[in-house]
Amino acid sequence: MSQPQLSDLYDALVVGAGAAGLYAALCLPRHYRVGLISKDALALSASDWAQGGIAAAIAPEDSPELHIHDTLQAGAGLCDREAVEFLVCQASQCIESLVDLGVEFDRHGTQLALTLEAAHSRRRVLHAADTTGRAVVSILGERVLQCPHITTIPAAFALSLWLHPYTGACQGVSVAYQGQIRWIRARAVILATGGGGQVFAQTTNPALSTGDGVAIAYRAGALLRDLEFFQFHPTALTKTGAPHFLISEAVRGEGAHLVDAQGRRFAFDYHPQGELAPRDVVSRAIFSHLQATAAPHVWLDLRPIPRETIQKRFPNILQVCQHWGIDIFSEPISVAPAAHYWMGGIATDLQSRTSIPGLYAVGETASTGVHGANRLASNSLLECIVFGAQLAHLELLPVLDEGTTQQKVEVMLEALPAPEQLEAIATSLKALMWQSAGICRSAEVLQAAIAELSELQQEFEQLPSTQFFQNLQPGTLVQFPFPECDRTLRLWGETWNLLEIGQLILKSAVFRQESRGGHYRSDFSQTSTTWQTHTLIQNDRWWQSVPIPD
Ligand SMILES: Cc1cc2nc3c(=O)[nH]c(=O)nc-3n(C[C@H](O)[C@H](O)[C@H](O)COP(=O)(O)OP(=O)(O)OC[C@H]3O[C@@H](n4cnc5c(N)ncnc54)[C@H](O)[C@@H]3O)c2cc1C
Missing domain, CATH: 1.20.58.100 (Fumarate reductase/succinate dehydrogenase flavoprotein-like, C-terminal domain)
Structure with missing residues (x-):
């Protein structure tokens, strides 16, 4: 199959094809000429790996106020209230839009099914079995490919930002593609390059999560925020030879127990909510317990969950564990913490604008202020969609020096x-x-x-x-x-x-x-x-x- 041609000029160039980049590209005004580059195939992203789900306060017993409260609590005093309110209040509209696009979330009868995750006070996490991210990005990818105004260019690696020498505005990026480094002009550049978990030896993130957006924005002089805040997921599979596959929090929400080698639910020694305490608390509890006992891992026991629930809700976890020789119906899974989500990133406002004119950031690479010092589970896919949607209002900068030759x-x-x-x-x-x-x-x-x-x-x-x-x-x-x-x-x-x-x-x-x-x-x-x-x-x-x- 012939590879797509990379043009020298776009109205808007989106860098990254995870949930944030795909949704942003779909929302950009249709009369813009949009380029969407990704360093891998379109289907590869952390978004594709998201298991648990996407949060939205849509249940009758839930409310935006409760979702805001839980998000602020998890964020430990560093959330921007305005950004959190914006996220939560846009959530149901964004879920409707995803459903309209064709995303098939699980249902109970005709109602969208909702599960509970750690630090949520209500059942508010929509899911598609335990491959929610894939259900979302596969549909977004299909829709993007149907748009004649969007050109997708996989296997193109963005190296640096191109700033205008006099105005300092972003006017494009340099891209390694098909044996060349080229300078691609764009009247708006949207970084949607995802997280940076690969900076740690133990991570749940895919190989592509190397923090490219933050690094290239930093070199261009963009304002960054809260980079010290990394969320360590408590329960990544820990078995010699196996990747640090994430065992979703949702299994603890459904009743799985975190136990030590003696079968004791030690998390209650550290927090009254035990294994359903906020992620950083559970991760530190495991870390401290491992240090105290010199054990290499603890255990996550799914046997308290009914067999049918496991089969219906966690087919992916079931399959991956089987692949690595673990029968989760009869034995617990060996787990330990791993780097999972980067709360910090490129500082952005509610319109996803960065401190550099013409440069936008969405998704995990951005710091919108919604996560504060710690992300509430399942708020990040929501953030990708809510803040990606803001690109619908993007206004282009005028093009300067259009005629420059390379x-x-x-x-x-x-x-x-x-x-x-x-x-x-x-x-x-x-x-x-x-x-x-x-x-x-x-x-x-x-x-x-x-x-x-x-x-x-x-x-x-x-x-x-x-x-x-x-x-x-x-x-x-x-x-x-x-x-x-x-x-x-x-x-x-x-x-x-x-x-x-x-x-x-x-x-x-x-x-x-x-x-x-x-x-x-x-x-x-x-x-x-x-x-x-x-x-x-x-x-x-x-x-x-x-x-x-x-
Ligand atoms: C295992 C796992 C499970 C998770 N589960 C959940 C969950 O249940 N709910 C939830 O809300 N969140 C979850 N998360 C977090 C969530 O998936 C991510 O925060 C979110 O998907 C990030 O989306 P994104 O679009 O910002 O980045 P990504 O989905 O990572 O996409 C990044 C894109 O940028 C491209 N890219 C990167 N650098 C460059 C470059 N230099 N040049 C060109 N292209 C580049 C990549 O090719 C890719 O297309 C999970 C994360 C992991 C790892």
């Missing part, structure tokens, strides 16, 4: 770094981040990690052509002798981005001298009112926002 530079294959060199740096980084900025942090360990990471950055900068790519002048068209160079260049770009976000997370974690939500400091183990502020980052500057009202 200057061609030939680069020889020998000049690229070897993939093994890049992989070795990334592996060291991930181990370092897991040990130093995982569930439990301290200034001493974080400072040592910052120094070690700087050495990895220096090693990276010595690799062939790295300085050339890092300092590529806008408009320079780089031609590689073979299209296969794309793979290496993507790996190079992802490694650069992982190093960047690793350093940003470490510095943000040192900066915040308290514990709150997804950020726990053993040397500042209490929450402090003087830190009821966002961490703001721009270029080399870290500072606290004005206090966030209760």
